[in-house]
Amino acid sequence: MKTNTEYTILWIDDHWSEKRDVGDTSASAAYDNLCSFSDRLQHSLGAYSRMIRWVKVIAPSAATAMILGEKIDFAIVDFEVPSVDKKYDLPRVIDDIIGKCIPFCFLTNYPGGVKIFVDLLSKEKLSHFKGIYTKELADVSRLGSCLLSFFQIPSFSIVHLSDLHFSSVQNGSTTSLAGEQVLLYEALIDFFEKHKSQFNFDALVITGDMAAKKPEVDLQIAREYIRLIAEKTISLKNLERMFIVPGNHDLTWSNFDALQISSNPWKNYVDFFNAVYIGYDGAIQQLDGWTGSGLPATLTGPGLSWRRELSYPNIDIIGISTVNASETSKGNGLVTQNHISYIKGKWSNSPGHFKTRILLQHHNIMPVYSGSTLDKRTILENPGSILNCLSACHCNIILSGHTHFPEVHIQEAYKRNQTGLIVSKPVICISAGSTGNVFERHPNYFNILKFHSLDPVTKTRKLSINHVQYISDDGKWSLCNDPIDLTLSPSQ
Numbered sequence: 001m002k003t004n005t006e007y008t009i010l011w012i013d014d015h016w017s018e019k020r021d022v023g024d025t026s027a028s029a030a031y032d033n034l035c036s037f038s039d040r041l042q043h044s045l046g047a048y049s050r051m052i053r054w055v056k057v058i059a060p061s062a063a064t065a066m067i068l069g070e071k072i073d074f075a076i077v078d079f080e081v082p083s084v085d086k087k088y089d090l091p092r093v094i095d096d097i098i099g100k101c102i103p104f105c106f107l108t109n110y111p112g113g114v115k116i117f118v119d120l121l122s123k124e125k126l127s128h129f130k131g132i133y134t135k136e137l138a139d140v141s142r143l144g145s146c147l148l149s150f151f152q153i154p155s156f157s158i159v160h161l162s163d164l165h166f167s168s169v170q171n172g173s174t175t176s177l178a179g180e181q182v183l184l185y186e187a188l189i190d191f192f193e194k195h196k197s198q199f200n201f202d203a204l205v206i207t208g209d210m211a212a213k214k215p216e217v218d219l220q221i222a223r224e225y226i227r228l229i230a231e232k233t234i235s236l237k238n239l240e241r242m243f244i245v246p247g248n249h250d251l252t253w254s255n256f257d258a259l260q261i262s263s264n265p266w267k268n269y270v271d272f273f274n275a276v277y278i279g280y281d282g283a284i285q286q287l288d289g290w291t292g293s294g295l296p297a298t299l300t301g302p303g304l305s306w307r308r309e310l311s312y313p314n315i316d317i318i319g320i321s322t323v324n325a326s327e328t329s330k331g332n333g334l335v336t337q338n339h340i341s342y343i344k345g346k347w348s349n350s351p352g353h354f355k356t357r358i359l360l361q362h363h364n365i366m367p368v369y370s371g372s373t374l375d376k377r378t379i380l381e382n383p384g385s386i387l388n389c390l391s392a393c394h395c396n397i398i399l400s401g402h403t404h405f406p407e408v409h410i411q412e413a414y415k416r417n418q419t420g421l422i423v424s425k426p427v428i429c430i431s432a433g434s435t436g437n438v439f440e441r442h443p444n445y446f447n448i449l450k451f452h453s454l455d456p457v458t459k460t461r462k463l464s465i466n467h468v469q470y471i472s473d474d475g476k477w478s479l480c481n482d483p484i485d486l487t488l489s490p491s492q
């Protein structure tokens with residue numbers, strides 16, 4: 001029965017199959033050992049064994065049909081080098097496994113001989129290879145750990161910054177940061193250095209408004225600091241784990257105080273994007289609308305949208321630019337039909353493997369009056385569109401900013417489907433607050449999102465939202481000691 005099964009392991013075992021075919025099982029010490037090994041292996045997986053469907057006793061000739069026709073999550077290949085010949089056709093089966101990108105390992109009484117075979121495989125073919133294990137019982141726990149490390153969904157953490165508002169303009173005109181903002185960012189770097197071992201900072205998310213009032217200069221200052229933040233969190237070797245979307249202050253204005261709208265809203269942002277991602281080839285090409293020589297001067301539709309998927313941490317992120325850069329909009333947020341199509345096109349299938357889908361956009365979903373006139377004037381005009389879309393696409397987390405206050409809202413989206421049933425899926429909307437705006441006298445915040453490992457019995461996982469606040473009197477960032485704890489269902 002597959003009711004509670006989430007993973008299928010294909011156990012390709014030529015000897016076992018052969019002996020069963022002739023009915024000779026009891027006399028075979030090797031077969032008994034293998035049964036014992038198999039039982040202990042399943043026992044070593046504990047509660048996870050309930051989530052696994054084992055497909056065993058499949059001769060290599062039958063394995064190809066399984067590999068090509070079914071969803072196989074892992075393959076254990078019994079590979080006895082002395083017996084390998086064209087009759088068993090194992091090398092071809094291994095090619096099938098590699099061709100379908102299925103993680104696999106070898107189980108053998110002849111590890112030395114198998115290693116010779118493995119050494120002949122190209123580096124590219126070995127990317128899903130998970131090791132050689134003997135059939136000695138001593139290897140049970142080793143193989144068990146290999147499977148657990150693959151199936152367990154490990155914990156990971158995301159640093160979520162927003163509205164950094166690097167400002168080159170204070171008290172007139174300068175080209176460097178005001179002292180107060182310099183202190184705040186130095187303290188931020190200090191915080192990351194001190195807490196790296198506690199959280200491990202697996203990904204860095206920035207939901208827009210890196211600039212304040214003059215994007216052309218502000219974004220040049222921002223790029224240096226953001227590179228430094230990336231270095232202290234994810235490290236510059238892992239820039240594919242940094243995710244950025246633009247905000248209204250990055251695109252709309254050339255001079256905010258003079259109410260001058262930018263004539264080329266994308267240029268400064270694209271220059272910034274290229275600069276912060278130096279060392280990570282291909283970041284700019286992911287932007288929807290990229291032409292090869294730049295972005296077109298005016299973009300309608302899903303301009304600046306992108307999607308990036310990581311196997312570790314197990315996340316699938318889409319970023320969209322909700323900035324309505326038209327002259328009349330002046331920075332309002334808008335989710336276009338093209339955005340919706342873009343997201344549905346990428347996320348039409350179910351996520352599988354408890355992959356966490358996250359949408360990034362600058363504008364907060366809920367129009368919260370923040371004490372300034374900011375949110376009153378510039379809001380997301382159609383939040384229901386994106387909520388319905390995400391609910392249908394099994395994406396239940398939105399990370400945003402713009403409101404300058406840390407907010408968490410859970411929206412229940414009710415939809416009537418074709419058979420008349422009402423489907424409700426919660427969408428968790430998390431705003432980070434403003435990390436760097438020191439000019440409005442609001443407290444500064446950012447979030448550290450900790451996704452805990454999957455509970456194998458309930459198949460849920462906990463998400464802890466940790467607020468970190470800047471205490472300006474102390475010149476330090478302080479981790480609030482009462483995180484918001486939510487429980488995520490498998491689709492989240």
Ligand SMILES: [Fe+2]
Binds near residue numbers: 163209247401
């Ligand atoms: Fe904003």
